[in-house]
Structures are given as C-alpha cells and as structure tokens.
Amino acid sequence: MKLALIGFGQAGGKIVDEFLAYDSAIDNSFVEAAIAVNSATTDLQGLDHVPQENRVLIGQARVKGHGVGADNELGAEVTEADIDELQGAIDRVPVHEIDAFLIVAGMGGGTGSGGAPVLARHLKRIYTEPVYGLGILPGTDEGGIYTLNAARSFKTLVDEVDNLLVFDNDAWRSAGESVGSGYDRINREIVERFGLLFAAGEVGQNDHVAESVVDSSEIINTLENGVSTIGYASETVESANEGLLSSFRSDTEFDEGTATNRMTSLVRKATLGRLTLPCDAASADRGLVVATGSPEHLNRKGVERGRQWLEDETGSMEIRGGDYPIPGRDDVGAIVLLSGVTAVPRIDQLQQVAIEAQETTESVRANAQEDFATLVDTGGELDALF
Ligand code: GDP
Structure with a gap:
C-alpha cells in the first residue's frame, strides 16, 4: 500500500530514513512520500535519505x-504553533495517491x-485517508x-489515530550492545517487519498468483482501530544448487505437503514468538497472515491452514490471509498482524510505573518548593533590594 x-x-x-533505504532496496515503492519533523536542527541534519525539502x-x-x-x-505546544509549516510539507504529498x-x-x-x-489530530481533521501511528x-x-x-503519549495518540502500531524497544534490546549500534539493529528489525507488511499491499495485479495476493484494503480493514503488533518468522528453503534443479521441476512436482506444513509452522512461530509489542495473541480482535517468498515456494493451502490456526488461536472470525510473492527469494516467511489486542502486560506495567513516576515528581516538586522557600527565608531579618 x-x-x-x-x-x-x-x-x-531515523526510522523513516531506514524505511526509505528498505523501500529502495526491495524495489517496491510503498513509500510515496517521506517527511521528517524535529525541533532539533542536528537530528534533521543527521538523516541520509529523507529529501532536504521534506525536513521540517x-x-x-x-x-x-x-x-x-x-x-x-x-513538544505538543511547538507542533501546535508551527502546524502551518508542517502542512506546507504535507501539501507537496500527492494525497490522492496514498x-x-x-x-x-x-x-x-x-x-x-x-x-x-x-x-x-490535524491530519484526521483535514483528510479522509486513514492515519496510523507507529509508536516506539x-x-x-x-x-x-x-x-x-x-x-501519556500512548494514551493521547491511541485516540487520535485510526490504529496505533507499537514496537517495544524493551523487548528487543540485547545485553552488551551500545545504544547507537543497538538502535541501528532495532531499526532494521522494525523496518523489516512493518516494511514487509506495507510492501505486501503494494504488489501489482499482474504479479504472480495475483488472486491470492494481499490487497491494501485487507491491511486497512485489519487496522480498523485499536492497537496492533506484528510477528514475523522465516526460513531458508533452497540450497545453492537446488536453483538449477528447480528450473527442471514441473508444477506437479511442487511438494504441496511440505509447503503447507512449513507455512503453518511459520505462522505459529510468528504469532507465539517475539512480537513487536509482546501480548497475548488470543486477545486480538482481527488478524492478517501474509506469506512471503518466491512464488514457487508458496501455496494457497499453506496460507489457508495458517489462517485457520490463527482463527482458532484468537477465536476471531476476522482473520484475513494472502501472499506477498517476491520472485528470487530463497526464504519463505510469515508476517502475522494482530490488531485490536487488549491483553498487553507491557502497557499495564508502563502505566503503573508512569503513575508512580508522576506521583514522585509531584511530591519532589512540592518538597523542592518548600526547601527553596526555607533556603531564601531569613525570618524577616533581611530586606530585598527592590
Ligand atoms: P524526540 O527527538 O524528542 O522525539 O525524542 P527521541 O526520538 O530522541 O527519543 C524518544 C525515545 O525513542 C527514546 O526514549 C528511545 O526509547 C527511543 N529512541 C531514540 N532513538 C531511537 C532509535 O533510533 N530507534 C529506536 N527504536 N528507538 C529510539
């Protein structure tokens, strides 16, 4: 899409910059326009791919x-104050094409x-296109x-967007990694997952197995509202010399059973493995299964079985499924988008810690004010200059 x-x-x-690099590497162009907004000049200068004129x-x-x-x-105040400048950059986006x-x-x-x-909030007021958030x-x-x-941002943003896709840095950090290199790796993980999903909805009608290809409307319907998370699993399917053999292989020799089992197990792994926002998958309201890989390794039955498994797992009747064929790939993967998730311990914990932090901040501030008053107070013994 x-x-x-x-x-x-x-x-x-930085993540949008990474999306642009990914988009051109996979030659897909699901990114129609990219804008970076910041209140810090140096952060904007540090970007590699976002066009200069789109850095606000x-x-x-x-x-x-x-x-x-x-x-x-x-941050909210300065955005409100400078929304016209931001709109100036958005005016250059061909919105009818997104x-x-x-x-x-x-x-x-x-x-x-x-x-x-x-x-x-501003975009929702002006445009009819869905507005999604990707919150880290x-x-x-x-x-x-x-x-x-x-x-606080989560509480506010979730009400302003059509769907809030979430990535939790905490679930993805590795011990012993520097913050910088850690973020570079994490950003690639983010872009691979969300990029594959959005690229999936951008496959043209003339591409392979067109009838089962995921359409952007299926992604949009899955992202109808609420909070979303993504799971992804992949495995290599072909050794180097198999490529030659496969050119002699006829369609009837395609091992249907292996491909079906592989896809079903990838869907399970993607759902039950590390999600971008860890949660209880069973609490999802809607879902989408996307099978990726070279068309000769994908079969409809595999996606269907994976989809059925997710239906059973979530108890939801709104699980969609389809392919994202990528000719020449030697791996097969499953992307699982879970939307409308509600059992998310990380959010409960975040809110709990935030409430405690807010209370502590308030009492520290009140104490500091009192202490300061005591520090300056001379019991009326000294007069200020004016
Ligand atoms: P802002 O510039 O004021 O919006 O703040 P930042 O974007 O620098 O930081 C906000 C939070 O984003 C930090 O607390 C980190 O958790 C996270 N963060 C900062 N840089 C990166 C990055 O490159 N990748 C990821 N995944 N998270 C980051």
Whole structure:
C-alpha cells in the first residue's frame, strides 16, 4: 500500500530514513512520500535519505533549533504553533495517491512523543485517508520521565489515530550492545517487519498468483482501530544448487505437503514468538497472515491452514490471509498482524510505573518548593533590594 511517512522526533526521523533505504532496496515503492519533523536542527541534519525539502524544523521561536529536551508538553505546544509549516510539507504529498498516513515517533522523548498526537489530530481533521501511528516504547532502563512521557503519549495518540502500531524497544534490546549500534539493529528489525507488511499491499495485479495476493484494503480493514503488533518468522528453503534443479521441476512436482506444513509452522512461530509489542495473541480482535517468498515456494493451502490456526488461536472470525510473492527469494516467511489486542502486560506495567513516576515528581516538586522557600527565608531579618 502507498504510504506518506512522517517521522516525528529523532527516533521517528531515523526510522523513516531506514524505511526509505528498505523501500529502495526491495524495489517496491510503498513509500510515496517521506517527511521528517524535529525541533532539533542536528537530528534533521543527521538523516541520509529523507529529501532536504521534506525536513521540517519546528519550534524555532521557542527552542532555537535545540530540541525540547524530554518535555513532551512543549513538544505538543511547538507542533501546535508551527502546524502551518508542517502542512506546507504535507501539501507537496500527492494525497490522492496514498492509501494512508503513517506517523512514526519514539513515545518516551519530547518532540515525537508530544508532537505525533497533535499532527494525527490535524491530519484526521483535514483528510479522509486513514492515519496510523507507529509508536516506539522506551526501554524500562531509560528511567521514570521516559516512561511517564510514553504512557501519556500512548494514551493521547491511541485516540487520535485510526490504529496505533507499537514496537517495544524493551523487548528487543540485547545485553552488551551500545545504544547507537543497538538502535541501528532495532531499526532494521522494525523496518523489516512493518516494511514487509506495507510492501505486501503494494504488489501489482499482474504479479504472480495475483488472486491470492494481499490487497491494501485487507491491511486497512485489519487496522480498523485499536492497537496492533506484528510477528514475523522465516526460513531458508533452497540450497545453492537446488536453483538449477528447480528450473527442471514441473508444477506437479511442487511438494504441496511440505509447503503447507512449513507455512503453518511459520505462522505459529510468528504469532507465539517475539512480537513487536509482546501480548497475548488470543486477545486480538482481527488478524492478517501474509506469506512471503518466491512464488514457487508458496501455496494457497499453506496460507489457508495458517489462517485457520490463527482463527482458532484468537477465536476471531476476522482473520484475513494472502501472499506477498517476491520472485528470487530463497526464504519463505510469515508476517502475522494482530490488531485490536487488549491483553498487553507491557502497557499495564508502563502505566503503573508512569503513575508512580508522576506521583514522585509531584511530591519532589512540592518538597523542592518548600526547601527553596526555607533556603531564601531569613525570618524577616533581611530586606530585598527592590
Ligand atoms: P524526540 O527527538 O524528542 O522525539 O525524542 P527521541 O526520538 O530522541 O527519543 C524518544 C525515545 O525513542 C527514546 O526514549 C528511545 O526509547 C527511543 N529512541 C531514540 N532513538 C531511537 C532509535 O533510533 N530507534 C529506536 N527504536 N528507538 C529510539
């Protein structure tokens, strides 16, 4: 499906940059337009792929290009104030050619955390196309303020977008990795999963096995509302010299049973393995199974079985399925999109920690005010100058 991507803040910009690299590497062009928005000049300069004219600096009057720190209320304010500048960049997007907007933001910081919900509300008011969010949750080790920001941003953004797709940094970090290289790896994981999903809806009608190819409307219907998470599993299917053999293989020699079993097991692995937002898959309201790989390795029965398995697992009658054929790939994969999920322990924990952080912050502030008053107070013994 065709998307207008808007990366908000540092994480949002970097991930959109990565989406652009992925989009050109797979030669698919599901990215119709890409915009990066930030209140920090250096973050915008650090991007590689977002076109210069689509890098929008906001909040210059307030923060002079230095960013908003981790103050997401300020992030929301400067976005509101500079929404016309943002609209100027959006005006250049051929909106009639896109299927949806996707706003990408780290929820624990300031600019993206506060700005993404403001932009989502603005887009919803002006356009009829769906507006999706891709929200990145902070690691639990990032501290109280990031958790509080993320919990407030989540609460706000989920009401402003049609669907909030979530990726949890905490579930994907590796021990012993530096923050920088960690994010590079994580960003590739994010883009591979969400990129494959959106690219799947962009396969032309004339492509292989066209009748079972996933259509963008199936993705849109699955993303009708709520919160979503993605699972992905893949395996290599062909050794180097098999490529030659396969050119002699006729259609009847295609091993239907192996392909079906492989796909069913990949769907299970994708669903029960590490999701972008870990949750109880059974709580999903809707789902979509996409089989990826070279067309000669995909069969309809495999997707159908995988789809049925997910139906049983979730108890939902709204599980869609289809192919994303990618000729020449030597691996077969399953993407599982779970939407309308409700049993998400990570969100409960995030909210709990955020409430505690908010209470602590309030009492520390009140104490600090009292302490300061005591510090300055001389019991009326000294007069101020004026
Ligand atoms: P902003 O620029 O004020 O919107 O804030 P940032 O985007 O720098 O940071 C917000 C949060 O995003 C951080 O707390 C991290 O959890 C996360 N983050 C920052 N950079 C990256 C990145 O490159 N990739 C990922 N996955 N998360 C990031």
